[in-house]
Amino acid sequence: MAVSLNERSSTELKVRKQRAPNSPPRGAPDRHAGQATRNSEIVYRDLRDAIVDVTLTPGTPLVEKEITERYGISRTPVREAILRLAEEQLVDVIPKSGTFVARIPVAVLHEAIVARKALEGACVREATAKASKSQIMELRAIIQREYELCAAGDEQAFHDADNAFHAGVAAASGYPGIWSMIEKIRLQVERYRRLTLPQKGRMALIVAEHAAVLDAIESGDADAAVAAMNNHLNKLRIDIGTFRDLWPDYFLFDKK
Amino acid sequence: MAVSLNERSSTELKVRKQRAPNSPPRGAPDRHAGQATRNSEIVYRDLRDAIVDVTLTPGTPLVEKEITERYGISRTPVREAILRLAEEQLVDVIPKSGTFVARIPVAVLHEAIVARKALEGACVREATAKASKSQIMELRAIIQREYELCAAGDEQAFHDADNAFHAGVAAASGYPGIWSMIEKIRLQVERYRRLTLPQKGRMALIVAEHAAVLDAIESGDADAAVAAMNNHLNKLRIDIGTFRDLWPDYFLFDKK
């Protein structure tokens, strides 16, 4: 069982006939953008979506064999998908015992908001400096769409547009890597958000807040833009007390 | 090959006899803290360390079979380790072709510094509000150790102490999740840092900058603390020009 650790694993790796310098393998290097080609990717996406949907509720056992049969594939890709989810703290895998949809740690929720404010603040500040005219126009269009969806009362589509606005700001900042970090953080909070009932008048408020952010960006006032974004994100503040009673076993409370 | 996607994978998962509500599986939930029990974890750590060491240089092929033989284990755990590395953008795996240590994208380096400033800024601000007397004393002790290691000229130990200071600030802020994000970001920049030769007088400067941060924290001036930390992190600014010539094939330059 024990694995030899004495010799450094890297010391004398036989360097295979190497590609010419400066010529990275030409196979698509950013396969991340493309759609799923591997089965493990498909399973991962399905499970992840189901978890953030709260279709799969916290605590639910995830049995590899069942998923295997459902998809008609072997355990290997299923396992890879589950390992990715474990990496992102969406499932807990207990060796030789079972895999379970992770409970939502309330401490993480608070941290997630802080982290998001920090990262999106950096994005919006940079966007204020670098946003092109066309990018600003696109953001304005998104806000208009939000306004229309708000009037139509389409919650799901509105939420997508909401996300698109934030993505647009990140794009304008030229920080794609930071945006992907923000999206990972969002996964955690999204489960919580799905549990909260849609609040009356919330959409109209969001539209106004987005508009405030964009106005500040357009006027070139970075500090105001950051402040507007912070104000917007602060509205996500977690009110855990209500849900402690509703779904007590969905959350993991601090042990202090 | 195609996988059935028509039916939602989550709709009717047979819910196995479930554990009693409010009783999370009692197996160690924070296995993350413990040492590696699974072989895949050991391989992952070794490879990751070798990559950030730049012992395994960017572009080096990583062949599953070789690692398999080196450790005397099968491909499965090796593969899992490699998949984790791919997740963290430390390797590029090209299906049916090969796996390679990822080149360092200079754009990511810049973003990493921005993200780190944002996140550590949030940490230091919170730490200013919440740090206990003992935590401040610990940070002061770390700075003293840095001073001594600086005098002794021990680069490696100094770097560890440097990291310990930042970890200490994060601990004082009570944001362990944000600290783990910062550490992931650090992985990317660390490879670059390892390539830069130790700069004369750098250590003494770092000690002074850390002291400035701690002074501001102690005096309760959050804005000054954030400013001091930003000033400190700005010193990491990437000077890619030098290395474009030295190791042209270690980096990935923007394609604009």
Add this chain to the structure above:
DNA sequence: CTTGCATAACTAGTATACAAGATATTTTAC
């Protein structure tokens, strides 16, 4: 009825065999 223990039925971890595509090499045509 309760408690302790043996045992059966789970689980994830690992090893290995095979499949499929990509690259390197050789062969063949010209």
Add this chain to the structure above:
DNA sequence: GTAAAATATCTTGTATACTAGTTATGCAAG
């Protein structure tokens, strides 16, 4: 000799069998 095609040999992706530890079950003793 050159170039293109066939082929051999790589690689990772997948399937499956087996191992080992955990949890549940049922039986027996008190």
